[in-house]
Amino acid sequence: MFLQHLLNGVTIGSSYALIALGYTLVYGVLKLINFAHGEIYMIGAYLGFILISLIPTLPPSLQGNVVLLLLCVMLLAALLCALYGYYLERICYKPLRNAPRLSPLISALGASLFLQNFVMITMGARDKIFPQLLKSATITLGGVSFTWLQVAIIASSLLLMAGLSLFINHTKFGTAIRAVSSDPYMAGLLGINVDSVISLTFMAGSFLAACAGVMIGVYYGTINFTLGYLGGIKAFTAAVLGGIGSVGGAMVGGLLLGIIEALGAGYFSSEYKDVYAFFILIGVLILKPSGLLGRKSHERA
């Protein structure tokens, strides 16, 4: 049973990790919690739903490979969400760059409410049911049952996280993101366009959140316009657990949170599944506010 819960936990945890990365990246460059990030995740799921619904209208010759089609859906939804992230920052945060810290926070909450209601009005308040494209058989191996979909979700998430790590640690623009996180003033003096780096960060975070949205939509089969609220808070918890601002921390925190939730639901009570995240959030904030992999922030003179 333990392995079963563990596998379920890793599946859901890997998408928490993907969303948590968006919180942590944006926190790094702006020292701001983007509370509208959960809605980007929700919009990603909806874009995935819309695109998947369009699949039956494609010519039959293109409908052969469902796995490839789903990958294309995820990629397209993620790219569209990157644009959402770009404009979210441009409209809601950039004008408030030099405002008191409370202002962008309120702006974030406003953006969150707006996006939720925007989706409710345009897509309807009822749950959306994903068409069953993958007739995924359940496989049992050593007492653990899983579907290929779960395997695909875990594998894609790990690949995306590896890709992000490569980008952040080994490319010029990734290094620029870290430089801006460290000292935006100095980064500007060296010729780095700080505004572009901030935009890039929002786009990368939104891209990953949308991937998580599509995967979770396909996994559970139903989505709702309030999806981003709980998903956002849980991923935020994951980011805080791992240490906000730390890329590795967000990954570890996400996976850990998913596993804790699954074990809690399995061994104690599944009714309280969503409560465990909040216990953890409160516990981390009291006992170790800098998180598992977080550094103590050193203020500059």
Add this chain to the structure above:
Amino acid sequence: MLSVDNIELFYGQVHAVKGVSLTVNAGEIVTLIGANGAGKSSTLKAISGVHPTKAGSITFRGEPLQSLPAHAIVGRGISHCPEGRRIFYELTVRENLLMGGFLLSGTTALERLETVMELFPRLRERLTQLGGTLSGGEQQMLAIGRALMSNPALLMLDEPSLGLAPLVVEKIFQRVVELNQGGLTVLLVEQNAHIALGISHRAYVLETGRVILSGQSADLALDERVQKAYLGG
């Protein structure tokens, strides 16, 4: 090369620079000396575009600079190495340097990295270490090396001696003189007027946001007022 004409700069209500004018000719080391709050650093900030000016003009090689954002001014050939070194602590020495060459293409940046490491061999030894693990003197070398990565025509150095042991300071200024002999123009802000006047060609003395004296550094070092106020004479 650089001409600053009657600039005014404010921090909110505080009038930090009140009509400062100065010129820097190609090949010179020019220094700004003065007490804390005299407007020296603020003048550099106005030139590099990190703080807007209210009035006056700044031209570099005949082109106006004030309409450009800070990140574009580096591309024009001015590099600003600010007060406090501002090393990226979480980045390696190599990454710190490469960020200094952000506007260069990949291969040019690597060539430049080689040149800078020849100037500061210590940095080559520390290449994979995190910036935050370097000593103060090494951090200052890294800061200057990083500022040189963009291959500037004019280097603006703000308080490079701050918090460093006298021997290290001497070493760093020796390197600045060598760079200048190699053709680099330097605009230096320094509290340590002794050293600043010793290595520079010309100097401006600032007090409460105004230039109160200017001239050849050798002459200023003998000036009674300068000696009283800044050289402990």
